[in-house]
Amino acid sequence: MAVTPEDAADYLSRTNFKSIIELLTAEAILHRSEDPVLFCRTLLDQKIQARGGAAYAPEQATEYVRQCYADASANADENGRIQGKTSSTSGAADVDGLTNRLALLESLIEACRTIATKLDPMEATQAIINQTLKVLLADRATIFTKDPHSNNLILMVAEGARNIRVPIGKGIAGSVAESGVICNIKDAYNDPRFDPSFDRETGYKTKSILCGPIKDQNDNIVGVLQVINKKDDSVFSDLDAEMLTILSTQAGIALKNANLYLQMENSRQKFRSLLDIIAALQSELGTNSLIFTMTQRAPKVVGADRCTIFLVDNDNQELWAMQGEVNIRIPKNAGIAGEVATAGEIVNIPDAYSDTRFNQEVDKKSGYITRSILCMPIKAGKEVVGVIQLLNKDEGPFDEEDEEVMGSFLSIAGPILKSSNLFQSGTGKKAKSDEKSEFPGGSDLSVPTERTKDKAPMMPAFGEDGDEEDDDGGF
Structure with missing residues (x-):
């Protein structure tokens, strides 16, 4: 096979062979070995071993030369003369x-x-x-x-x-x-x-x-x-x-x-947390206690930082949740939670700030940084009775496994929430006198109500909209 001058030039350029020759020349001059052939072989063996089995990369030769000159500079005397390193075999x-x-x-x-x-x-x-x-x-x-x-x-x-x-x-x-x-x-x-x-x-x-x-x-x-x-x-x-x-x-x-x-x-x-939630769902907890337990333990199942649970009030076309001593009501079609409640589909946002549905002003006001959001419908049959919104997975975005695990738990939670006194009585408008709250303060569900016209209230627990949530689980 004939080799043209162009082929030779291309090979020398592609492999950075000039730098290899420059390296061998410079190192031989620095070490002044009595057997330069043996010295060059040893030097090349060392470079090959240092690669750890990795393939040759042309830029390596340039790095070798740079290191050689840096070494030479380190061995120069006060007059700038390179003393060299006498090598012996x-x-x-x-x-x-x-x-x-x-x-x-x-x-x-x-x-x-x-x-x-x-x-x-x-x-x-x-x-x-x-x-x-x-x-x-x-x-x-x-x-x-x-x-x-x-x-x-x-x-x-x-x-x-x-x-x-x-x-x-x-x-x-x-x-x-x-x-x-x-x-x-x-x-x-x-x-x-x-x-x-x-x-x-x-x-x-x-x-x-x-x-x-x-x-x-x-x-x-x-x-x-x-x-x-x-x-x-x-x-x-x-x-x-x-x-x-x-x-x-x-x-x-x-x-x-x-x-x-x-x-x-x-x-x-996660499996243990899921079992705890399922056990709580099957127990005789009051609705407040049930939602509080879900809000506290659901984040552990998927490694999330915060959680909010909304219930759907179809009579008033609103979503309802509790923040401390206040019932929070937002339009059913407002924000990410409203989208999920209306469409009945999962919304999984790996990067909140790149999604136009996310309201960045909330984070700026509260200081909380929202990274990822998983918002899922809570269904009883085909009817959406609530929405669960989880914020900031510990590592990376929420994935399909998180959706599957939460889906298993929500399929049990949906029918139970629908049959609860709270949901049946108009989703927070009133409650039986024996349905007391386990939240600090011990109020019943007949508490002051805040409504918003265009978007969810300012609570980080709501993902796209919020001030600081309480430490008792986001309500």
Whole structure:
């Protein structure tokens, strides 16, 4: 097969071969090896091992050259002369290298064993960080996990804390998540991707950074492991990069197992909450107690933050709910809840602020941030007798499984609510004298009523419309 000059030029350009030659030349000059052929072979072997089995990417060669020049700059004297690094291929050096490598591998095996024992996601994350610091003798380490629902990395700070988000492609961690290539930075302040603002705020000095992708069993990037500052003030070596690749692989396995365990525990808790609600529905609770129980426990079934239950008053073409000591009435066709009550169809909004039906002014007034909304009809047969509205799932948007689980519970709740004294008596207009409220204050259902003309009242529990809800379940 004939190779034309154009074919050759295309290959050299496509593979970035010029940068590979530049790398070998620069490294050979820096190290001044007695056997440059053996040195180049060893150098290339190290680069291949550091890739961890990943395919060659042309931009890697450019990164290698950049790191080489940064290393050369770090070895320059006060006059700017590069002193170089005398390299030897003697047997003694090989023995020392193998001894150090063996010791490092032993510590790596112990680290992997420790990481594998953790099932709780936060414990697994902390174990990965601790063992990475121990193996690589580094000062700090962080784990970013990839949010499957957005183009962000999440820095796991602590359980219950508001985690920090970093856009993929931005900064060092973001660029590694985007490229999937290990990044070994000798001097952080000479890298344009480094953001020094954290150092300025804390007084901490970031010098060297080693950052690698965390991949799952399907080779998909699920996170990033970032290590900062070698404790002896040196830079991270190619061997450190190789160890980071192995640690990242173990981290991917550990995080996957931990997340599966967490999902199993969450499913168990949801199942228990669903059983509790069903038991409450079958008991002799008063209507107030029944709705209060549903409002309190329904969010746990799907991992939601807030819940409101509306009952339908067809006589007045209104939806009715209770907020503290006040009956709240809104037009049956108002807002998202009104749409569900009228059409009898589920409305599942993964991003409230991108949906024109959502009233953003409510969040601005209350300070509550509505992210996702699941609004479902409560039916007795084909008749819509109420609406349940859930806000802000713990992680990501509400999904089909959430709809199915809630649908199972609502199919039982609908007929019971329809047969209740409250619904039969005109949905909140009056109630039997023995139907007392279990809410703080102990009032009956004959309480003051607020009506709105155009939209639901200002309550976050109503999703598109609201001030702060009470802590007793949204009423």
